[in-house]
Amino acid sequence: MSFTSTVSSGHSSSGFTLLSRDVLNVYGTVSGTQIDNGGFQYVYSGGVASLTTVSGGGSDVVSGGTAISTIVVSGGSDSVASGVNGAGGTASDTTVDHFGFA
Numbered sequence: 733m734s735f736t737s738t739v740s741s742g743h744s745s746s747g748f749t750l751l752s753r754d755v756l757n758v759y760g761t762v763s764g765t766q767i768d769n770g771g772f773q774y775v776y777s778g779g780v781a782s783l784t785t786v787s788g789g790g791s792d793v794v795s796g797g798t799a800i801s802t803i804v805v806s807g808g809s810d811s812v813a814s815g816v817n818g819a820g821g822t823a824s825d826t827t828v829d830h831f832g833f834a
Contacts, residue, residue, distance in 0.1 A: 741778050748773075750790065758797060767792055767808065775799055775821065786810055794821035801825045 734753035739745050744761040750771025756762070758779035765781060767773050767790030775781045777796030784799065786792045786808030792799065795813040802823060804810045810828070812821045 739779070777821075794823055796821050799823040799826070802827070804828045 736755040736757070737748070738757040739760040739762050741759045744763075746763040748756055748762065748765045750756055750765065750767045750773060752770040754771040756765065756773045758773065758775045758781050761780045763782045765773055765784045767784065767786045768788045769790065771790045773781060773784065773792045775792070775794045775797030779797035780800065781792070781797065781802075782800040784792055784802045786802065786804045787806045789807050791809045791811070792802060793811050793813060798821065799810070802810050802825075804826065810823065810826060812823050
């Protein structure tokens, strides 16, 4: 069973685990998210995601927001969108290891 959740601007949360088709939309602040097996985290303008681990087909997409201390391993993907749909997001302190993609 998949879910979609949104952390709104001005709010914070932590400890999400995203699996197949789960989606987390971040406009506020999140920490400690684990993305695996087809889960998606989208970090939009004004949003901040820290200490995210992406693996096994999971995807972390930064579209105008900020990603800090992301670890990408074993088939995970971390991308910073730009252009028409992206708003110049930023990523810092990203570690890519063991077949991850950034």
